[in-house]
Amino acid sequence: MYAFEFHRASDIDDALKQLGADDEAQLIAGGQTLLQSLRQRLAMPSTLVDLGGLTELAGIERDGDALNIGAMTRHADVAGAAAVHDAIPALAVLAGGIGDAQVRNMGTLGGSIANNDPAADYPAGLVGLGATVVTTEREIAADDFFTGMFETALGEHELILGVRFPVPRRAGYVKFPQPASRYVLVSVMVAETDEGVRVAVSGAGPCVFRVPEMERALAADFRPEALDGIRVDPGGLNEDLHATPEYRAHLVGVIARRAVAAALS
Amino acid sequence: MNVSLTVNGQAVTRDVDPRTTLVELLRNHLSLTGTHVGCDTGQCGACTVHLDGRAVKACSVLAGQAQGAQVTTIEGLADGGLHPMQSAFRECHGLQCGFCTPGMVMAAVDLVKRHPDPDEATIRDGLEGNYCRCTGYHNIVRAVRRAAEQM
Secondary structure (H helix, E strand, O other): OOOEEEOOOHHHHHHHHHHHHHHOOOEEOOOOOHHHHOOOOOOOOOOOOOOOOOHHHOOEEEEEEEEEEEEEOOOHHHOOOHHHHOHHHHHHHHHHHOHHHHHHHHHHHHHHHHHHHOOOOOHHHHHHOOOOOOOOEEEEEHHHEEOOOOOOOOOOOOOOOOOOOEOOEEEEEEEEOOOOOOOEEEEEEEEEEOEEEEEEEEOOOOOEEEEEOOOOOOOHHHOOHHOOOOOOOOOOOOOOOOOOHHHHHHHHHHHHHHHHHHHHO | OOOEEEEEOOOEEEOOOOOOEEEHHHHHHHHOOOOOOOOOOOOOOOOOOEEEEEEEHHHHHHHHHHHEEEEOOOHHOOOOOHHHHHHHHOOOOOOOOOOOHHHHHHHHHHHHHHHOOHHHHHHHHOOOOOOOOOOHHHHHHHHHHHHHHHH
């Protein structure tokens, strides 16, 4: 790791102050990705501003037709919370499948979405469920939040407070993990909401994306068979040693069908 | 920077470089070498300890993130004799070379705390973040099952 200063934020204002005082300062939430990036010298922050002490950013709360989850809520807590199981069981499935037990005990919702790794689970979860990211400055629809590979709409001095998930009529999340890393090779969140059907895909492309053709087909007939014959264009999908774009495109169809089946079960 | 935390019930303060990981603090500054460093990249789980009662990979946590926390290592697990999980690993031959064992035991204790009566699938899923290159896992799963009956 390159040298850095470490500052444990005492509250949100303190974190923002530290962030504003230094252009090279960076926030650390659970650190489950950031620490490995630091170790590989892929990141070179001057100061790490630790959000670990900000208990006010952790928590899960049902508010009418929405589920509010604080940015510092650990994946294990999302996976285990009764409120999540009652409202959006697919979200509990998603959180319970991230990394492994130890990673889920440290890793946070806010950290994961701020990083926007193309192979992370939460981006498909937020976009698929039509969630809203709440920050210190504004509210950002998930569709507008994830802007590209490891890029988000977040400003330099903007901190994620939490995410508001509208409770869907039904939803299903299925992940096809890369077997060694357990990162997403392809995962799909399918949700039937009051505003229509949403289908969001992580892992396949450089950034989470929706599949409008699948959404239209499922809006007419919410069954796995409704997706038969819909092909995803491999153009622009990720290519690496784990999978070709053609394989990923094929998997999107397979996993989307399974996600619909999960939503119906 | 100064880091103050409680390790195995004892309050400790150390002046460390901000880059120090929790496992480096435990091994190099506190001489608690029961926690092993395997991959040092968050994969293998050999460095698993409990941070405020939850299993974490100590190579993937900065010492500063543990400020004010309660940490339990393999040295702090036994109270008098062996912990039931340690005994079960011995009785079921849940280890061969023993390198992964401290992390495996700490992860398994957390697992049984959350799932007091785990079936085989729950155990295998719960230990997904711990690698053993000797046993093929079969006896580790048996050990966790046996310990769960005794804990």
